[in-house]
Amino acid sequence: MVTASAPGKVYCFGEHAVVYGEPAIPCAIDRRARVTVTERADSALRISADDLSLEGFTVAYDGGPEDRPNVDAPESLLDAAMGYVRESIAQVRDLLDRPEAGFDVEIHSEIPLGAGLGSSAAVTVAAITAAAVECGHDPDPAIVADRAFQVEHSVQDGEASRADTFCSAMGGAVRVEGEDCRRLEDVPTLEFVVGYDGGAGDTGALVRGVRADRDRYDSIRETIDTIGAVVREGQAALEAGDRDAIGRCMDVNHGLLSALGVSARSLDAMVWAARDGGARGAKLTGAGGGGCIVALGDGPVRRALEFSTACEQAFATAIDRDGVRVEQR
Ligand SMILES: Nc1ncnc2c1ncn2[C@@H]1O[C@H](COP(=O)(O)OP(=O)(O)OP(=O)(O)O)[C@@H](O)[C@H]1O
Ligand SMILES: C[C@@](O)(CCO)CC(=O)[O-]
Ligand SMILES: [Mg+2]
Incomplete structure (x- = not known):
């Protein structure tokens, strides 16, 4: 039995534009997913996930050629919920x-x-890490990052960059531009507050929406190019440790994400609540549509978010310098 954990992330700058080859800078945060894997004597795959919004449940795949789940729930729902785990095991x-x-x-x-x-x-x-280690193979995090990218790419119908998976595998702040993925070593310790509206967005659908608009409108292509310029300015600000400049880039980035159509009323409300609470900058993080914003700030920003009706939960977080970890073997 092996347990591995890997961090979530916030985007300082660059989500969505990264899908089209612009740079992005996500940062790992100190909230983790833990996965425990035990090899079986047969070839079946049994997945238990009790944090899913579908209510905690266990799915068993019989491992046969059809590899169908044996629980009584609509197959499309299960496939959507379990796709990442099934594909991770396929990669291992x-x-x-x-x-x-x-x-x-x-x-x-x-x-x-x-x-x-x-x-x-x-x-x-x-x-991927837990299953590989369980089979006696200690994979290099860069290999895990690459295999995990293949998983996101396939589950999200080809709509994925390497950013999320590279960041989770390597930890810290990272810069991803196409295939070029590296850690940024000179980033100062930053205090972030995350505001969560209790909702969710569908990453694949949001990315497909931006792609359709990009194919149709010059203004959207130019907006994506401009996000790339903001990321380059943001990188310089991060490396100089200039918090005001970092915050300004986050604010501009949020405006550009709104222009791409991926913000939401609740996300905008939380961004403004954070700014009113003294944040140096605030933006939505990830695919958008609902979910979380990230603000550069501390206690007063968290309290301002807690008073916002748009915000269900606010928490302080910091960059997690560790990427994937084997917790127990
Ligand atoms: N605790 C979990 N147990 C099982 N599956 C999970 C768990 N957490 C996430 N997943 C899988 O990941 C999916 C959510 O991925 P999605 O890419 O839509 O959002 P996200 O990764 O949280 O946000 P973003 O990609 O915008 O940063 C879930 O539907 C589920 O398939
Ligand atoms: C929207 C997106 O840029 C980030 C999702 O966290 C998609 C991706 O990079 O795969
Ligand atoms: Mg995702």
């Missing part, structure tokens, strides 16, 4: 050339689902 079977390997997989997560904090990437990175 391929990596280790063990197509018949069967596993019991148990997931516990502190990261709200579909809220822009990278729950899918964290679950995927932790599941």
Whole structure:
């Protein structure tokens, strides 16, 4: 039995534009998904996930050619919910050339689902690591990041960048531009507050919406280019430790994400509540549509968010310098 954990993330800058080759800078945060994997004597896959909004449940795949779940719930719902774990196990079977390997997989997560904090990437990175280590193979985090990207790419119908998965595997602040992924070592300790509206967005659908508009409108293509420029300015601000400049870039980035159509009334309300509470900058994080904002600030910002009717939960968080970790083997 092996347990691995991997962090969620917030985007300092650059979500969505990163899908089209612009740079982005996500940062790992101190909220994790933990996945425990035990190899089975047969080739079945049994997944138990009690944090899912579908209510906690266990799904067993028989491991046969059809590999169908044996629970009484609509198949599309289960596939959507379990896709990341099934694909993670498929990647491990391929990596280790063990197509018949069967596993019991148990997931516990502190990261709200579909809220822009990278729950899918964290679950995927932790599941791949735990299953590989359980089979006696200690994978390099860069290999895990690459395999986890393949998972997101396939589950999200080709609509994924390497940003979330690389960040979760490596930890810290990272910069991703196309295939070029690296850690930024000179980023100061930043105090973030996350505001969560209790809702969720569908990453794949939101990315497809932006892509359709980008194919149709020059203004959307230019907005995406401008986000790239903001990320470059933001990187310079991060490396200089200039919090006012970092905050300004976050504010501009939020405006540009609104222009792409991925914000929401609740996200805008939380962004303004955070700014009213003294945040140096605030923006939505992740795919948008609902879920979380990230603000640069501390206690007063958290309290301002708690008073906002749009906000269901607010918490302080910090950059987690650790990426994926084996917790128990
Ligand atoms: N605790 C969990 N247990 C099982 N599956 C999970 C868990 N957390 C996340 N997932 C999987 O990840 C999906 C959510 O991924 P999605 O990419 O839509 O949102 P996110 O990763 O939280 O946000 P974003 O990609 O915007 O940062 C869930 O529907 C589920 O399939
Ligand atoms: C919207 C997006 O840029 C970030 C989701 O957290 C999608 C991706 O990069 O895969
Ligand atoms: Mg995701």
